[in-house]
Amino acid sequence: MGPRTSFATADLDQVDRYKLLTGLVVPRPIGWIGTADPDGRPNLAPYSFFQAVASNPPTVLFSAGVFNGHEKDSLVNARTSGEFTCNLVDGATAKAMNASSAELDRGESEFDFAGLTPDSSIDIAAPRVAEAKASLECRVTQIIGIGEPPTTNAVVFGEVVRFHVADAVLDGTRIDFDALDAIGRLAGDGYATTRDRFDLRRPTVD
Ligand SMILES: Cc1cc2nc3c(=O)[nH]c(=O)nc-3n(C[C@H](O)[C@H](O)[C@H](O)COP(=O)(O)O)c2cc1C
Incomplete structure (x- = not known):
């Protein structure tokens, strides 16, 4: 493999830690998180x-x-309402997903900003993205903090209580990956498609 460089986390600043981690753990799926604030106003952002x-x-x-104690709207709404949706991002919705990452003021709708349609959920009040091929309705089960100020993270766990899937993507409960056309995130502005795939059969031991 040739020479390698090793980095002790303690010697890296926050930017380089982020770059190494998000550059190496790829591709990451994107949860397009829909929430509602206490006044019922919809919020949407990719994670x-x-x-x-x-x-x-x-x-x-x-x-x-x-960062510096500033909590994102999705976190605040998920904690307050105990609910969120995650909507799956595909090639057709990639640009709108990116637009919805704009840091708008609390209460301002990324649905409007990105030209997307909020759809109501069935078991929860959080909105879904009508344009997404699949959405999961989730109830928050736990929120766990990681890290020390100024840079920390809040990890929000959700139990999926309902799956919505476009019929065009479904074969029973199997998913047609060509029809789903999911995308993943690489680092920075980079994304990957799921169009180039291969199979591996799991080993069996006699
Ligand atoms: C593809 C993509 C993935 C992102 N992933 C995350 C993430 O995992 N965690 C995070 O805090 N912000 C992430 N962001 C940035 C948030 O989407 C952005 O801060 C957004 O404005 C948060 O919105 P909110 O305050 O409505 O929750 C991501 C942005 C993009 C475009």
């Missing part, structure tokens, strides 16, 4: 510190950066 972490009960998480 690529996002993952599915259990299937029974089905559980996802997203992690919001908190």
Whole structure:
């Protein structure tokens, strides 16, 4: 493999820690998080510190950066309402997803800003993205803080209580990846598609 450089985290500043971590752990799925504030105003933002972490009960998480104590709207709304949706991002919605990451004032709707349609959920009050091919309705189960000020994160766990999936993407409960056309985040402004795929059969031991 040739020479390697190793970095002790303690010697790295916050920017380089972020660059190394987000450049190496790729591609990351994007949770497009829909929430509502106490007045019912919709909020939407993408989070690529996002993952599915259990299937029974089905559980996802997203992690919001908190810098100098400033909490993002998705975190505040998820904590206050106990609910969020995560909407899946595909090639057709990538630009709108990026537009919805604009840091708007609290209460201002990224749905309007990005030209997206909020759809109501069935079991919770948080809005879904009508343009997304799939959305998960989630109830917050725990919020865990990580790190020391000024840079910390709040990891929001949610139990998926309902799955919405476009019929065009579904074969029973199997997903057609070509139809889903999910995208993942690399580092910075970079993204990857899920169009170039391969299969590996799991080993069996006699
Ligand atoms: C693809 C993408 C992924 C992002 N992932 C995260 C993330 O994991 N955590 C985070 O705190 N911000 C992330 N951001 C930035 C937030 O989307 C941005 O700060 C947004 O304005 C937060 O909105 P809110 O205050 O309505 O929650 C990401 C932005 C983009 C474009």
